[in-house]
Structure formats: structure tokens, C-alpha cells
Amino acid sequence: GAVVSQHPSWVICKSGTSVKIECRSLDFQATTMFWYRQFPKQSLMLMATSNEGSKATYEQGVEKDKFLINHASLTLSTLTVTSAHPEDSSFYICSARREHTGGKSPLHFGNGTRLTVT
Amino acid sequence: AQRVTQPEKLLSVFKGAPVELKCNYSYSGSPELFWYVQYSRQRLQLLLRHISRESIKGFTADLNKGETSFHLKKPFAQEEDSAMYYCALMDSSYKLIFGSGTRLLVRP
Numbered sequence: 001g002a003v004v005s006q007h008p009s010w011v012i013c014k015s016g017t018s019v020k021i022e023c024r025s026l027d028f029q030a031t032t033m034f035w036y037r038q039f040p041k042q043s044l045m046l047m048a049t050s051n052e053g054s055k056a057t058y059e060q061g062v063e064k065d066k067f068l069i070n071h072a073s074l075t076l077s078t079l080t081v082t083s084a085h086p087e088d089s090s091f092y093i094c095s096a097r098r099e100h101t102g103g104k105s106p107l108h109f110g111n112g113t114r115l116t117v118t
Numbered sequence: 119a120q121r122v123t124q125p126e127k128l129l130s131v132f133k134g135a136p137v138e139l140k141c142n143y144s145y146s147g148s149p150e151l152f153w154y155v156q157y158s159r160q161r162l163q164l165l166l167r168h169i170s171r172e173s174i175k176g177f178t179a180d181l182n183k184g185e186t187s188f189h190l191k192k193p194f195a196q197e198e199d200s201a202m203y204y205c206a207l208m209d210s211s212y213k214l215i216f217g218s219g220t221r222l223l224v225r226p
Contacts, residue, residue, distance in 0.1 A: 032212060034212075034213065034214070042218070043204065043216045043217060043219050044162075044204070044216045045216075046214070046215070049211070049212075049213065093162065095214070106152055106164045106167055106208075107164075107208075107212075107214055108164070109154075109161050109162040110161065111161045112161065
């Protein structure tokens with residue numbers, strides 16, 4: 001099955017520093033990847049859509065200058081949390097869409113990255 | 119507005135009992151709906167999609183456009199079914215809109 005790898009699984013950083021999270025589709029090419037955020041005991045909220053070779057599309061209320069997304073290749077998207085603050089502490093999950101025949105293809109999810117900002 | 123509603127945060131049943139996890143949606147177009155499951159300490163994974171009309175691990179879900187529902191059902195719950203279940207709707211731009219999730223706890 002389709003595999004999406006996310007790295008790192010967890011990271012602790014100091015307030016004011018930047019953190020980069022990688023999302024890779026291991027056995028398929030993904031023109032579109034999505035970044036979600038999940039607070040404890042809450043559902044996944046879409047942050048942005050990452051498009052290979054073009055600018056990401058951000059959801060309302062998500063600061064594009066704070067959450068930098070780069071989709072440099074068909075198998076890699078990165079999310080950089082810049083000048084992190086404790087309120088950015090959360091679980092970040094990426095997903096990738098694999099082309100599929102018959103309806104819209106389901107998304108495949110990475111394992112998530114738990115970010116703790118101290 | 120596009121919305122997915124899972125009214126139950128927690129559903130607790132005994133092993134062997136039937137299970138129904140409720141999901142209602144609001145979408146102006148023709149929806150494509152999914153159920154995702156997240157077992158403890160594991161990634162979110164696709165359980166089933168309405169277009170496939172398949173049964174995975176004994177679970178089924180039927181799209182009812184009249185009631186705008188996509189409830190997940192299983193006739194006999196197993197302990198290993200204990201997990202977090204998310205209903206999700208995919209819009210025309212392939213964005214997934216998730217419900218708030220229901221934790222299923224199957225007691226022995």
C-alpha cells in the first residue's frame with residue numbers, strides 16, 4: 001500500500017527557533033500534499049494544501065509566513081514552523097494523494113510529528 | 119457550509135454487541151465520504167470509502183443522501199476494534215474535512 005513517511009516523529013525546540021518537518025511519499029508520486037494540525041482530543045484541522053512546483057494554499061486563519069511550506073519534488077513536502085512559540089505545540093500530520101481510478105483517491109497519512117515548544 | 123458531524127465523543131459497547139458510529143454531513147455538491155481509523159499509537163489509516171461499497175474488518179457504511187448520513191456499522195464488535203474513528207468528507211479540491219471523531223471502546 002501507499003506509504004507516507006514523516007520526519008521527525010517528535011521534536012522539542014526552544015521558543016523563537018524554527019523547526020522543519022518533512023513529509024515523503026515513499027512509493028508513489030504526490031502532486032498534492034496536505035498539512036493538518038491536531039490539538040489534544042480534537043479533530044484534524046487542515047492548515048494548507050501543498051502543490052508541487054507552486055505556492056501552497058493556506059486555510060483561513062493560518063499564517064503563511066509562520067508556517068512555510070515547500071513542495072520541491074513529487075515526493076517531498078516540508079513544513080517549517082518559524083519563530084515557534086509554546087502555542088504552536090501540537091501534532092502535525094501530513095497526507096498525500098495518490099492518483100486512483102474510480103472517484104476521488106483517498107489520502108494517505110504520515111505518522112505525525114509531535115512538536116513541543118518550550 | 120461544509121461540515122462533518124460526529125455527535126458521539128465516546129461509544130462504549132461490550133464485545134459481540136452491534137456498533138453504529140454516527141456521521142452526518144453538510145455539503146452542497148456530490149460528496150465523497152470516508153471513514154478513517156486511528157488505533158492507539160498508530161497513524162491515521164483509511165477504513166473504507168463510500169464509493170467502494172466494501173466491507174473492511176466487518177465494518178460497512180452506507181451513504182444516505184436523504185438523511186445526509188454515512189454511519190459506520192459492525193454487527194459484532196471485537197476488542198481490537200477499540201480505536202478513534204473519524205468520518206471525513208472530501209471536497210472538489212481533494213481537501214478532507216474531518217468530523218470531531220468518536221472513540222470506540224469495546225469491553226471484554
